[in-house]
Amino acid sequence: MNTTNDKIVVILPHPDDEAFGLAGTLAKAVDNGAHVTYACLTLGEMGRNMGIPPFASRVTLPAIRKEELEASCRAIGIQDLRMLGYHDKTIEFEDQEKLAGRLASIIAELQPSLVITFYPGYSVHPDHDATGAAVIRAISEMPADARPVVHTMAFSANVAEDLGEPDIVANVTPYLRQKMASIQAHRSQFQAAELVGSKPLTDDEIISRFGTEHFWIYRFAE
C-alpha cells in the first residue's frame, strides 16, 4: 500500500464501515497517488442510531446516510463511490452466487492491485461477514496469479486467538484529520457514547483510539 498509483477497491456493506478501521489507510493511499473505488453494498437503512436527539427516522435514514457516505468519501479523498443498492441486514440472504458475481464484475472492470473488505467469520455483523465471504468467493474464482492482494478488517472477540496478530499495523496518525472528518461525516451515527464518548476527545485520546488501523492479509487456499 506504500507504492504509488495503486488501484484499490474497498467492498463493505454499510456507510461508516470505512470510517473507524480504514479511513486513515485510505487517506494515506490517496495521498500517495492511489485510486480508490468504494463499493458500499447498502445504505445502512436499518441502523439504530438516528442522531441525538433523533433527527432521522426509518423513513429518512437512507437518504441521510447516503449524504453522510458521500461526505465521508470526500473527506478521505475517495475518487469513485458506488452504492450497490442492497438492503441493510439482508446480504447473507441474497443469492450468494449472484452477489459474488456482481462483485467479481466490479473487480474485473477495475483490476485493482488491492481489495479491502471484512474477514468473513470474524467481523461480528452478519452483513460484514457475508460481504467478506462474497468478496473472497469472487476472488477465489480468479486464477491465482491474477488475484489482487486482499486486506481484511476483523474485530470479533476471538480474532487474535484464531487468526493471530494482524499482518499490518498501520500508523495513520498523520491522516487523523481526514479520518476524524470521515467519522464526523456520519453524524447520524457517531454521537453514540460507546463510540466517541460523551465528552470531546483530547488529541492524545484521538491518537490512541484512532491512530492505528489493523489488517489481516487473506490467504487463499490454492
Add this chain to the structure above:
Amino acid sequence: MELINPIKVQQMIDRLKDQELYIHLEMTTGAYAAHLDSSKHPAATFITNALIQYSHGTIAGNGPYRVGLKMGQGWVYSEGLTHYEQNEAERLIMAGHDSQGKLIVALQLSKTPF
C-alpha cells in the same frame, strides 16, 4: 422526530383505519448487542411493506406508549414508542428510542410503500 403527542397520533390512527396500508414493524437490540456485552441476547425482527387493514386502533400509556391495531383476523401491537414524525400528513411514523437515542422499536403505516 418529536416526542409523541398521543392526541395527534390518535387522530392519525383514526384517519388511517378501514383501508389497506403498508406497515413497517420492527424491534431490534442491535447487531452488536452480544459483541458489546456477552450476556446480551441479540434479537431483531422487521417486516416491511406488508399490507394490513385495521378497524380500530388506539395509542395507550403515558410514555413510552403502546399502540394496538385491531384487524379482521388479528392484531398489530407495539410497545415502547417514544417519538413520532409530526410533519407527516398522510403517514404515521413512530419509533421508540432508548436512553442512548438508539432505535429499539418502530411502527410505521402508509398508504404507499416505504
